[in-house]
Amino acid sequence: MINISHATKVYHNKVKVLNDVSLEIEAGEFVSVVGQSGAGKTTLVKVLIGEERLDQGSVVVGGWDITRLHRREVPFLRRQIGVIFQDFKLLPKKTLWENVAFALEVCGSQPEKIRKIVPSVLKIVGLEGKEDRYPHEVSGGEKQRAAIARALVHQPKILLADEPTGNLDAINANEIIDLLLRINKFGTTVILVTHNKEIVNHLSRRVVTMDHGKVISDQEKGRYLL
Amino acid sequence: MLLSLYRIIKFSFQDIARNVWLSLATITILLLALFSINTLLTVRMISDSATTAVKEKIDISLYLKSETPEADILALKDRISGMERVREVVYVSKQSALESFREKYKNNQAVLSALKELGRNPLSPSLTIIPASFEESALLINELRVLDSPIIESRDFTDNTSILGKIGAITKRINEAGLFMISIFILTSLLVVYNAIRVAIYTHRQEIEIMRLVGASNFFIYMPYVFSAFIYSLLSVLIIIALFYPFLTLLQPYLEVFFTGYNVNIVSYFLSNFWAIFGLQFLAILAINILASLAAVRKYARV
Numbered sequence: 201m202i203n204i205s206h207a208t209k210v211y212h213n214k215v216k217v218l219n220d221v222s223l224e225i226e227a228g229e230f231v232s233v234v235g236q237s238g239a240g241k242t243t244l245v246k247v248l249i250g251e252e253r254l255d256q257g258s259v260v261v262g263g264w265d266i267t268r269l270h271r272r273e274v275p276f277l278r279r280q281i282g283v284i285f286q287d288f289k290l291l292p293k294k295t296l297w298e299n300v301a302f303a304l305e306v307c308g309s310q311p312e313k314i315r316k317i318v319p320s321v322l323k324i325v326g327l328e329g330k331e332d333r334y335p336h337e338v339s340g341g342e343k344q345r346a347a348i349a350r351a352l353v354h355q356p357k358i359l360l361a362d363e364p365t366g367n368l369d370a371i372n373a374n375e376i377i378d379l380l381l382r383i384n385k386f387g388t389t390v391i392l393v394t395h396n397k398e399i400v401n402h403l404s405r406r407v408v409t410m411d412h413g414k415v416i417s418d419q420e421k422g423r424y425l426l
Numbered sequence: 427m428l429l430s431l432y433r434i435i436k437f438s439f440q441d442i443a444r445n446v447w448l449s450l451a452t453i454t455i456l457l458l459a460l461f462s463i464n465t466l467l468t469v470r471m472i473s474d475s476a477t478t479a480v481k482e483k484i485d486i487s488l489y490l491k492s493e494t495p496e497a498d499i500l501a502l503k504d505r506i507s508g509m510e511r512v513r514e515v516v517y518v519s520k521q522s523a524l525e526s527f528r529e530k531y532k533n534n535q536a537v538l539s540a541l542k543e544l545g546r547n548p549l550s551p552s553l554t555i556i557p558a559s560f561e562e563s564a565l566l567i568n569e570l571r572v573l574d575s576p577i578i579e580s581r582d583f584t585d586n587t588s589i590l591g592k593i594g595a596i597t598k599r600i601n602e603a604g605l606f607m608i609s610i611f612i613l614t615s616l617l618v619v620y621n622a623i624r625v626a627i628y629t630h631r632q633e634i635e636i637m638r639l640v641g642a643s644n645f646f647i648y649m650p651y652v653f654s655a656f657i658y659s660l661l662s663v664l665i666i667i668a669l670f671y672p673f674l675t676l677l678q679p680y681l682e683v684f685f686t687g688y689n690v691n692i693v694s695y696f697l698s699n700f701w702a703i704f705g706l707q708f709l710a711i712l713a714i715n716i717l718a719s720l721a722a723v724r725k726y727a728r729v
Contacts, residue, residue, distance in 0.1 A: 249639070275638070275641045275642060275643045278638075278639060278640065279640075283639060289635070289636045290636070291633050293440070293441065293444040293633075303641065305433050306433075306637065306640065306642035306646040308429065308430060310429070311429075
């Protein structure tokens with residue numbers, strides 16, 4: 201599903217944020233990528249969604265080599281990979297329904313399709329009855345659920361979650377992780393980027409540990425090492 | 427394509443309505459810029475009209491001997507009318523001169539009594555010569571100075587020569603200063619508008635980032651802002667038209683008093699040049715808005 205080979209990314213200050221990273225992730229896996237701040241986790245996410253380009257190495261997603269992706273192709277990549285972030289990245293002036301629908305509208309989806317998909321993904325994430333609320337009118341957990349719903353509208357094969365529980369309390373964080381596990385059960389590959397030790401240890405799934413831009417450990421049923 | 431267009435228009439109107447204070451602030455800045463430009467245009471139009479009106483009032487008079495037969499006067503009139511630099515020659519007979527004099531001093535009993543006391547018409551017939559163009563007045567005066575005719579009693583050029591010189595100098599200065607002022611004003615206004623739009627889009631930077639993260643194409647990211655720029659430009663020009671005409675209507679009576687006897691009509695000037703003035707302003711403000719929008723969105727929409 202995802203093949204990262206000798207990925208290296210150097211910033212202007214000569215710091216190697218990714219240093220010869222090689223990683224293979226199979227379809228349907230749930231992988232936690234852990235590491236301290238500056239380990240290169242978020243850069244890896246940015247590379248996978250075409251926001252950063254590698255200086256060396258290659259990235260192949262579902263048979264599509266995205267290493268030298270043309271700018272025009274980036275929106276198409278992003279419609280195939282669902283992404284959620286720590287700060288939710290919801291449009292503040294749109295309701296939850298509009299936020300979710302927006303991801304479909306910008307791709308030219310027909311209104312009938314939007315009317316069918318949006319309620320179903322909102323139901324999956326447990327936001328029924330809150331569709332007309334604006335992001336500032338719901339809790340952090342609900343914002344993250346809305347972000348997950350938006351990420352799911354394209355029925356992506358891969359869901360990237362970059363510190364999705366970073367702004368949430370323990371209860372909401374566990375609910376979000378449970379939701380990600382359910383999504384994974386449907387067959388979606390989930391890559392969870394986190395430095396939450398409890399969550400990673402509780403999951404007991406594959407754990408890739410990064411430090412200073414390198415993969416220092418890759419365990420099948422791993423634990424948080426650092 | 428129609429669906430995309432509909433969505434772009436919908437996103438744009440949603441954005442304008444849901445960021446109503448920002449939209450109002452942006453439109454206010456556009457209005458202030460347009461008001462400044464139109465005010466300057468009004469001042470320039472008034473100064474232009476005033477100088478043109480004064481130029482048109484410039485005439486040259488030849489006073490003729492009192493007892494000259496009318497046939498000789500008409501012959502001289504024809505001779506002068508035939509000159510290249512003459513637009514019109516008006517013959518003012520002794521009788522019409524007297525009537526004008528009486529009309530002019532109708533409230534001055536002392537003058538009228540003195541005239542009555544005199545018992546005869548003391549005024550001379552005259553020919554009033556209107557130059558074909560203001561710029562050639564001086565040359566025409568030179569020609570008239572050497573015009574040979576036994577019926578000419580006196581020639582009234584002296585004051586005109588100095589007035590012509592002064593008006594010429596003032597017009598030149600007004601034109602130079604006006605052009606400079608208008609250029610500075612327009613440039614300042616456009617820079618203010620450019621920055622206002624950039625600031626408005628700066629507040630949307632997070633939205634732009636989110637749009638591209640969810641896979642919006644550049645078309646979907648840019649076009650709602652371009653359409654909003656169109657709406658802002660259209661609204662601001664429509665509002666300035668609605669505000670400016672009453673302002674001009676209020677100003678007109680004061681201008682009429684100030685320019686008594688001259689044809690200075692600011693309202694009809696703006697009406698007859700409506701498309702040239704407001705159409706151009708709309709296009710200019712639209713161009714700068716779109717340019718600013720594209721530049722600002724481009725900054726935040728980089729992949």
